[in-house]
Structures are given as C-alpha cells and as structure tokens.
Amino acid sequence: MSRIRRRSGWRRWVNPVNIGGLVIAVLTAAPLYWLLVSSFKSPNDVAATPPEAVPFHFTLDNFVQAFVTNDLLQYMLNSVIVAVSTTVLVLALSLLAGYALTGRNIKGGTGIMTALLMLSVFPAIAVLTPIYLIERSIGLLNSYPGLIIPYVAFNLPFAIWIMRNYLQGIPSTIEEASEIDGAGPWRTVVSVILPMSKPGLFTVGVFTFTAAWSEFLMALTFNSETSFRTIPVGIALFGTQFSVPYGAIFAASVSATIPIVILVLIFRRSIVSGLTSGAVKG
Amino acid sequence: MSTARQAQATSRALSRTIKQDRGNRVGRSLASKKSRSAWLFAGPALLVIAVVTVFPVLYSVVLSFAKVSINYDGFQIDGFTVGNYGALTQSSDWYHALAFTSLYTVITVVVELVLGMLSALVLERLGATRGWMLALLLIPWSLVTIVSAQLWKYIYDSTYGIATWGISLFTGSDPVILGEPVSSGAALMVADIWKTTPFVAIILLAGLVMIPEEQYEAAELDGAGAWKSFWRVVMPQLMPTFTIAVLFRVLQAFGVFDLPFVLTQGGPGTSTQTLAIMGYKVLFQDINIGPGAAIATSTAVIVGLGCLIFLRAFRNQARGERE
Numbered sequence: 001m002s003r004i005r006r007r008s009g010w011r012r013w014v015n016p017v018n019i020g021g022l023v024i025a026v027l028t029a030a031p032l033y034w035l036l037v038s039s040f041k042s043p044n045d046v047a048a049t050p051p052e053a054v055p056f057h058f059t060l061d062n063f064v065q066a067f068v069t070n071d072l073l074q075y076m077l078n079s080v081i082v083a084v085s086t087t088v089l090v091l092a093l094s095l096l097a098g099y100a101l102t103g104r105n106i107k108g109g110t111g112i113m114t115a116l117l118m119l120s121v122f123p124a125i126a127v128l129t130p131i132y133l134i135e136r137s138i139g140l141l142n143s144y145p146g147l148i149i150p151y152v153a154f155n156l157p158f159a160i161w162i163m164r165n166y167l168q169g170i171p172s173t174i175e176e177a178s179e180i181d182g183a184g185p186w187r188t189v190v191s192v193i194l195p196m197s198k199p200g201l202f203t204v205g206v207f208t209f210t211a212a213w214s215e216f217l218m219a220l221t222f223n224s225e226t227s228f229r230t231i232p233v234g235i236a237l238f239g240t241q242f243s244v245p246y247g248a249i250f251a252a253s254v255s256a257t258i259p260i261v262i263l264v265l266i267f268r269r270s271i272v273s274g275l276t277s278g279a280v281k282g
Numbered sequence: 283m284s285t286a287r288q289a290q291a292t293s294r295a296l297s298r299t300i301k302q303d304r305g306n307r308v309g310r311s312l313a314s315k316k317s318r319s320a321w322l323f324a325g326p327a328l329l330v331i332a333v334v335t336v337f338p339v340l341y342s343v344v345l346s347f348a349k350v351s352i353n354y355d356g357f358q359i360d361g362f363t364v365g366n367y368g369a370l371t372q373s374s375d376w377y378h379a380l381a382f383t384s385l386y387t388v389i390t391v392v393v394e395l396v397l398g399m400l401s402a403l404v405l406e407r408l409g410a411t412r413g414w415m416l417a418l419l420l421i422p423w424s425l426v427t428i429v430s431a432q433l434w435k436y437i438y439d440s441t442y443g444i445a446t447w448g449i450s451l452f453t454g455s456d457p458v459i460l461g462e463p464v465s466s467g468a469a470l471m472v473a474d475i476w477k478t479t480p481f482v483a484i485i486l487l488a489g490l491v492m493i494p495e496e497q498y499e500a501a502e503l504d505g506a507g508a509w510k511s512f513w514r515v516v517m518p519q520l521m522p523t524f525t526i527a528v529l530f531r532v533l534q535a536f537g538v539f540d541l542p543f544v545l546t547q548g549g550p551g552t553s554t555q556t557l558a559i560m561g562y563k564v565l566f567q568d569i570n571i572g573p574g575a576a577i578a579t580s581t582a583v584i585v586g587l588g589c590l591i592f593l594r595a596f597r598n599q600a601r602g603e604r605e
Contacts (some may be wrong), residue, residue, distance in 0.1 A: 016363060016410060017363070017404055017407040018408075019409065020400070020401075020404035020406050022405050023403070024288065024401050024404060024405075024415070024483075025415060025418060025585055027476075028419060028421075028422060028476075028480060029418060029434040030422055031422075031430075031433055031434070031437065032421060033439065034420070034433065034436075034444065035429070035433045038436065041434075042298070042394070045334060046442070047441070047442040049442055049447055049448055051442065051444045051447055055345040060402060088549055092326060093326055093327040093330065096323040096324065096326070096327065097326075097327035097328065098322055099322040100319075100323035100324035101320075101324055102383075110314065112324075116331070118586070119331065119335050119336070120585075121530070121533045121585070121589065122335070122585070123537035123578075123579060123581055124537070124539075124557065124584075125534075125537065125539065125558045125561045125562065125578045126339060126342055126578045126579060126581065126582035127335060127338035127342055127576075128341055128561075128562075128565065128578065129342060129345060129565050129574060129577075129578065130337070130338035130339075130341035130342050130345065131334070131338050132566075133341075133357070134341075149330075149334060150334055150580060151333070152330060152334075153330050153331050153333070153334030153335050154329050154334075154335060156330060156331050157335075160327060177488050180312075185322075185323075186319075189323070198300035198560060210424055213426065214363075214427060214546055216426075216427065216428055216539070216540045217539050217540070217558075217562070218541070221562075221566060231426065232426050232427070232428040232429075232540070233428075234433075235426070235428050235429060235432060236428045236431075236540075236543070238432075243374070244435075245435075246436050246439075247433075249432050249436075250432070250433070250436075253426075253429040253432060253433070256426060257425060257426065257429060257452060259422075260424050260425075260484070261421055261424060264416055264418065264420050264421075264423075264424040265418075268416065268417060268420055271420065272416070272484060272488065278324060
C-alpha cells in the first residue's frame with residue numbers, strides 16, 4: 001500500500017485520500033444538515049419547492065409547537081426516567097454477574113455465557129406477545145416498570161459480556177490480596193473490583209442508555225398512552241393526524257438527538273473500544 | 283433486541299471467551315470455595331433474564347402451536363394445533379415477507395460492507411482529521427432510528443422531498459418514490475445504508491489500524507501492488523472482524539422493524555413488508571395471536587439456524603488467525 005508522499009501547494013491537499021474523506025463527510029453530514037435546518041424553517045419553507053438549502057426565515061416556532069402542543073416535554077421526561085433507571089439497574093446487575101461469571105468461581109460459566117450470547121441476538125418480535133400478555137394481566141402496561149423491566153432484561157446479556165471481559169483482565173492476585181486483608185466477597189467487589197471496572201461500566205452505561213433511549217417496538221406496544229410514550233414513539237406517531245408536521249417532528253428529533261450526541265461524543269473512546277477491541281483481537 | 287452495537291461487542295467477547303476459559307480451569311480448588319458467593323452475585327441478573335426473556339420465548343413457542351381466542355377479559359387457549367404454521371406455508375404474504383426480508387438483508391449488508399471497507403481504508407490514511415471524522419460517523423450511528431426514518435420520509439416526500447426534486451431535475455417529472463414497490467424498497471435500503479455504514483466503517487477501521495506496518499512493507503518488497511496487498515495482507519488479517527460484522531449486521535437487518543414502520547408502513551401494498559412488520563400487524567392490528575406467534579417464532583428459528591450455520595462455517599475466521 002503506497003503511503004501519501006509530501007507534496008507542495010494544492011497538490012498536498014488534493015489527493016484521492018482527502019477527496020474520499022470529503023465525500024464520506026459530505027454524504028454523512030448532508031442528511032444531518034437537512035434535519036437540522038428543517039427544524040428551524042417555517043411551515044412554508046419546509047414545503048418549498050425547490051427546497052431551500054439555507055433557511056432565510058429562521059424560526060423557533062417548530063420547537064414551541066413540539067414542546068407545547070405535542071407533549072414533547074412529557075415524552076422526554078418519560079425517556080429520561082426509563083433510560084436512566086434501565087442504565088442504573090443494568091450497571092449494578094451486570095457488574096455483579098460479570099464478576100461472578102469471570103469463570104473463576106462458577107462451574108458451567110461457559111454454558112451460561114453462550115446462552116447469553118444467543119439471547120442477545122434474539123429478535124424482539126419473538127417475545128413481544130408473551131410479554132404484552134403478561135404485562136396486561138398484571139397491570140404493567142402503560143407504566144414505567146412495564147418498559148424498564150424488559151429493557152433491563154434485554155440489555156443485561158450484552159452488558160454481562162462486556163463486564164466479564166473487562167473483569168477477566170484484572171489479575172486474580174488482586175482479589176486474593178483483598179481476601180487476605182480480611183475482606184469478604186461483598187467488600188472485595190465494592191472496594192476493589194468496582195473502582196477497577198470503570199472503563200467497562202462506561203461502555204455498558206453508554207450502550208445501555210442509547211439502546212433504551214432509541215428502543216421502539218416494545219415502547220410502541222407496551223406504553224402507547226400519551227402520558228407514558230417515550231421519544232421514539234412520540235416522534236413516530238407525530239404525523240398520524242391530517243398532515244405530517246415535519247417542522248415539529250424535526251424540532252422534536254433535534255431535541256431528542258442532541259443529548260444522545262453529546263453523550264456519545266463525550267464517551268466516544270468507550271464506545272469505539274466497546275465496538276471493536278474483541279473483534280480486533282479475535 | 284439486538285442492536286448492532288450490542289451485537290458487535292458481544293461478538294468480540296465470544297471469541298475471547300473461548301480462549302480464556304481454557305486458562306481459567308487452573309484455579310479450581312479456590313473456585314469451589316467461592317462458588318456460593320459467585321452464584322449470589324450472578325443470581326439476580328440471571329433470574330431477571332430468565333423470567334423476562336427465556337420464559338417469554340418458550341411461551342411464544344407454545345402460543346404458536348395454540349388455537350387462541352380473544353374475549354373481553356383477555357384470551358384463552360382452546361387447544362393445540364400445527365395449523366398456525368400450516369397457514370403460514372399457504373400464505374403468499376409470508377413468502378413475500380420472507381423473500382423481501384432476505385433480499386433487504388443481503389443487499390444492505392453487502393453494500394454496507396463494501397462502502398464501510400472503502401471508508402475505513404480512506405479514514406486510515408487521513409491525518410489529523412481522522413478524529414473529527416470518527417466523531418461525525420458516530421452521529422448517524424447514535425441517531426434514534428425513528429428520527430432517521432422521519433428524516434428520510436421527508437427527503438422522499440412526493441411533493442416537497444429534496445430527493446423527489448433532485449430526480450425531477452433529470453427526468454422532468456416528479457417521481458413518487460414511496461409509491462412504487464421497487465423504488466420504495468430501494469429508498470428503505472438507502473436509509474439503512476446511510477445510518478449503518480459509518481458503524482461498519484468504524485469497526486473495520488479498528489481492525490485496519492492493528493495490522494502491523496511491516497506486513498505492508500513486506501508485501502511491497504515482494505512487488506505486490508495496492509490491489510494485491512489488499513487481498514493478501516489486509517483481508518486475511520481483517521477476516522475475524524469482518525466475519526463478526528457480517529454476522530451481526532445480518533441478524534440485525536433480518537429483524538428490521540423501526541425503519542419500514544415509519545418510512546413505508548410495509549407499502550405500497552405489502553411490497554416492503556418485512557417479517558417483523560408482518561408479525562406485528564398480525565399480532566397487534568389483526569389481534570391474531572396464534573398465527574402471529576407462528577410468524578415470530580419462525581423468524582426467530584430462521585435467525586437462530588442462520589447464526590449456527592454461519593458460526594460453524596466461519597468458526598476459524600471468527601476465532602482469529604492465531605488459534
């Protein structure tokens with residue numbers, strides 16, 4: 001593979017690699033730009049032909065409409081409650097289970113881990129009806145636990161995998177040292193394992209939060225009442241009236257996207273390492 | 283609920299566990315002592331998973347063999363039958379959904395891998411801007427799928443969509459992109475490819491940067507050109523990453539629901555109806571629980587079988603060259 005050679009003047013910048021990079025950046029960013037500018041356009045400009053690439057009449061009406069007349073604030077609150085609760089529970093449970101399943105202490109750990117792998121790729125549609133029927137019979141439909149419980153269960157297998165892999169990197173001599181110092185298993189987890197597993201917890205936390213924030217099928221099925229809708233359901237059902245209020249939809253979309261984008265950019269190292277390290281090491 | 287991101291990281295663990303469990307068998311005497319507290323730690327998580335996922339899976343299988351009738355207080359099972367599956371094999375809608383889902387999966391995954399590979403090769407050679415590009419690529423990945431679906435629905439809109447306008451510049455008439463089966467399917471795939479290619483690119487890039495520089499130099503000394511060294515050096519090294527990316531993209535694409543639900547509602551007609559959309563409609567719009575459970579269960583079985591066959595065929599690649 002030939003490497004880029006140093007060149008002078010414009011030739012230094014105009015080369016296949018930079019052109020390729022520019023193409024990728026434009027193709028990725030263009031739809032995002034369109035989403036962003038459309039959220040600030042007036043209804044007339046949203047429907048303008050030919051489309052306006054640069055909005056001339058900047059307006060915040062869409063945001064007002066989304067937040068005031070379309071219950072977006074309620075949806076966001078619901079999403080925050082569900083996603084934060086899910087994340088906290090998954091972090092706690094996966095830390096303990098991941099630690100226990102490092103294989104040092106449990107027989108049949110490999111079998112359990114394989115079963116978890118299979119579960120984590122199972123299509124959600126396959127379990128939708130039973131969970132719906134169960135939640136209906138015990139009155140959990142249209143409630144926060146009605147979403148939090150399935151979200152915790154479906155995010156746990158993956159979270160346990162991640163935690164287990166981080167914790168396997170911790171030498172067992174550290175645990176043993178802690179035991180010799182007289183710490184019980186609980187104490188060892190809290191004061192030795194917990195501080196060492198921060199990178200794993202970050203990865204699990206970001207993945208779980210984004211998954212819970214984006215999940216649609218279960219949220220649509222279990223929590224369809226307005227007061228319990230999460231953001232994806234709210235945004236999907238925005239356009240069910242007479243016309244599709246794209247301006248308001250995009251204002252809601254931008255509002256729903258900004259928190260997650262900030263989170264993802266802050267924790268991007270955790271995400272990239274979570275996405276890749278194992279596959280790379282093979 | 284397999285999001286691609288979950289899937290990818292799960293995958294890395296798979297290959298790693300296989301290795302590590304061998305090493306872990308050494309310290310067994312200590313293990314029995316700690317085993318009780320270990321079960322205490324793992325118990326709550328495993329219990330939640332068993333109750334909320336394993337039990338419903340089994341329940342779903344039972345329902346798929348049941349004659350279910352709906353009444354005011356809920357539903358009741360009137361007996362057991364294989365008729366739900368029999369009805370599927372008679373249903374042209376089901377065959378169509380199966381064919382469309384398979385086509386959708388093959389095309390999106392192939393295109394995403396090719397474009398993802400090209401992007402990763404470009405990104406690897408970018409200098410200072412690589413960090414910014416990675417940040418940019420993470421945005422579509424993190425976008426709520428429903429948001430992306432609404433955005434593309436607007437882009438394809440038959441009166442004021444920018445894609446409609448762009449095409450009309452060339453053809454002179456406004457196309458109804460979401461109104462024709464072929465263009466509707468293509469529109470769906472483009473939206474999926476836009477959102478997911480960045481994710482594939484990031485994974486493959488991480489694989490690329492791990493390839494030692496000397497291997498390129500060795501290939502160059504042997505007189506291999508760029509094309510040859512790509513197939514001789516890059517691809518073999520990247521195979522574990524690549525295989526796992528394929529597996530989990532396939533599984534995810536096969537269960538696709540959010541995007542067609544908003545973008546096409548499976549239409550026009552049933553032309554872009556995926557198995558998940560069909561299952562949802564039968565279960566929650568027609569309230570036909572038995573047949574719906576049969577669709578859901580058969581989808582899960584197809585996914586499971588595909589997963590097993592793939593893992594068996596590519597076991598060595600998935601585990602990596604060094605094993």
